[in-house]
Amino acid sequence: METLELHRRTLLKGLAGVACVGLWPACRLKDRKPTSPGWLARLPPDRVAALGAATEAILPGARAAGALLFIDYWMQQEMVENMAHMLDIGAIMLNRVAQVEHQAVFAECSIEQQAHVLGIFQKNAVDETLAKVRRGPAKASRFDARGFFERLVTLTLESYLGEPKYGGNKDKVGWHFIGWKHCWWSPKHIGTLIDADPRLPY
Amino acid sequence: MARNDQVDVVVVGSGAGGAPVAMSLAESGARVVVLEKGKYYSIRDFTHDEIAICRRNFFVPYLGDDPHTIRKNGAIDSKPTREGWTSQCVGGATVHMSGFTYRLKEQDLRLKTLTGGIAGADIADWPITLEELVPFYDLAEAAIGVSGIAGINPFDAPRRPFPLPPMRPHPTALLVDEAARSLGFHPFPTPRAIVSSAYGTRPPCNYCGLCGDYGCENGSKSSTLASLLPRAEATGRCEIRSECMVSRVLVDDTDTAIGVEYIDRRGELQAVYARTVVIAASAIESARLLLMSADSQHRDGIANSSGLVGKNLTFSSFGKGTGIFDRQAIVAKLGPKNMSLPFLLRSVQDDYWIPDAGLGMPKGGTYNFLLHHPNPINAAVRLATDSDWAVFGQPLKDRMQSYFHEEVWVEFEVFGEFLPWKGCYVDLDPVTKDRWNLPVARINLQNHPVEIEVNKWLTARGLDILNAIKPTAKEVKPWTWGGTTFHLQHGTCRFGKDPAHSVLDPSCQAHDVKNLYVTDGSFMPTSGAVPATPTILANSFRVARHIRDKLA
């Protein structure tokens, strides 16, 4: 009960605060409901909030469209341990870099500050940034900041534009945004839209 | 049929190389078993779920337990990759191919003679003529259903009319025609392995646009799953066993193939014995299977006295460019009609043979003009990657707004000759094993420098066409050149007359092992400058004729 409640609160916090290149290297799809408490329930609330805020900073509207539910769903599939670990560490790093640069956790930074922090990840400059508050030269950590950023952008875009059954794209908001009226959910309808065009006999 | 059974023919793989043999021989009275590693999907499984179908592991195996490995540009260590998988399902990669359907030309089959050789490359003439292939192209096109119009492309050999009229193009095809002609090119409608009108029991295409990377939920794409395999099964003499991983070809003391061993879906080892064994597991996987079948008599794998199994791996040399056009400007010029059509359907082959270009090889390639793939996630990720991921937040959303509502992306792909040479081959990875504990295929990839130069040249010419389109593009940019199309693969068991320089004889039977045939793209000693699926299909029909006569 407590776990469930924690999960709900954690998730809501993430959702209220603010909302992968390519292909997945390895993941086996299980038919799990996107809302079952899973991976995110096991993360401390500040990390969930950071991830939620980051998805929103990557694509405005993504969090309300269910980006965290989407991520939660996918992190419950088989064989994604490395990716889940990367997101977890990434959330910690988002907060650390935000503290160094803006003296606040990531979710509490302004939109501009969040963009600045994400830019540090995009440029793979996290180690140098953290070195500012450490003595001595920048130490190369094993954390792949750029990889984390790319993965999070990809997951966010997938959540916004993918099948709603995975927890994102709430009310098909992403599909409405891009104007897919036909092909995406009603393929049978398409053929009727074609007129013969005498200018193009072939 | 019981397991451990004896049949006339066992076929490994059910895609472009396997299905024609299976169908032809079953129809001519042989008892056939097809062993297919992947699942047996039905059209109900094919949805428009971009994530499940295109971005996870619907068609290709999990990297975690069934990878290829790759070593690029002479690297010592290999790393796991999904590259080089064509597909894994009944119907093979024909299920999720795009279906651009070009034939080879005489120059493709005679490259060695016509060039006198290319430094560093191990090209060889084909031991058959184009004339010998043409009836089987006709047969293959009719059997699967191909839409197109003959007589427009001046660089095509004379041919029969296509079985089906061409597909309807997006109006932008007019602009590509106009631009290409203004530069002296001869654009023609791209033939597609999609049925443009009802064909047998299959309905015409509904123009949903999701062909490449997807299975067709309409049954209109001419995969072997939709066309040949139902015919094979309808004979009552062909059994398709899905989720069966063939692990070894069985050869007796007289060097005759007698069957195969496979691991069934429950993980149990089984065997099928047959008078003829046909391997069509894709060029990479077929080579792997022959190499994995090594025993004390054949230490380097079977059918490998030439040492050429796995060597001369070729893909298709690849380039791509994009023109970003203002949708309103196009509508202002052409009107709004048919702007939601998904296919552009224009190709150009004027640069197929370019002896005067001074590029170290007179062989050019094919330009295939198309609209950007309609997958929204893929497009959005590309918008992010185009800027080296530096555009995110509101700027990314604004960029998506423009892409989806205000722009038309016209693209071209270049398919060029991928030269066989010592830099590109497949062997068994000495370390990495798959989930059955079998050594995985290791792709050793290095592109021949001449092929990169040619591809760069072709890509620049493609960009010229995009630049000539009126209304002028907002931006025209190369996307890549000198690249590799991994799902177009050939060459690993090349055919030829001389057993010292080829693995298969001209009928695609192994020189060393009687009754063992290979019918996927492995047989091709040169890649040609078009995607090869129609050639693989046609050759498989040709080999089937040979096996049929022999069995009779």
Ligand SMILES: Cc1cc2nc3c(=O)[nH]c(=O)nc-3n(C[C@H](O)[C@H](O)[C@H](O)COP(=O)(O)OP(=O)(O)OC[C@H]3O[C@@H](n4cnc5c(N)ncnc54)[C@H](O)[C@@H]3O)c2cc1C
């Ligand atoms: C996305 C995509 C788009 C494409 N578009 C085009 C196009 O527009 N035009 C074109 O000409 N070509 C296209 N192709 C390429 C085309 O699909 C291939 O050329 C063709 O399918 C190759 O035929 P094949 O028989 O060699 O392999 P496949 O058709 O892939 O069949 C091989 C089969 O063997 C099975 N197999 C492998 N190993 C084993 C084993 N050990 N035991 C049992 N079964 C095994 C596999 O699961 C697979 O089903 C495309 C491919 C892809 C992936």
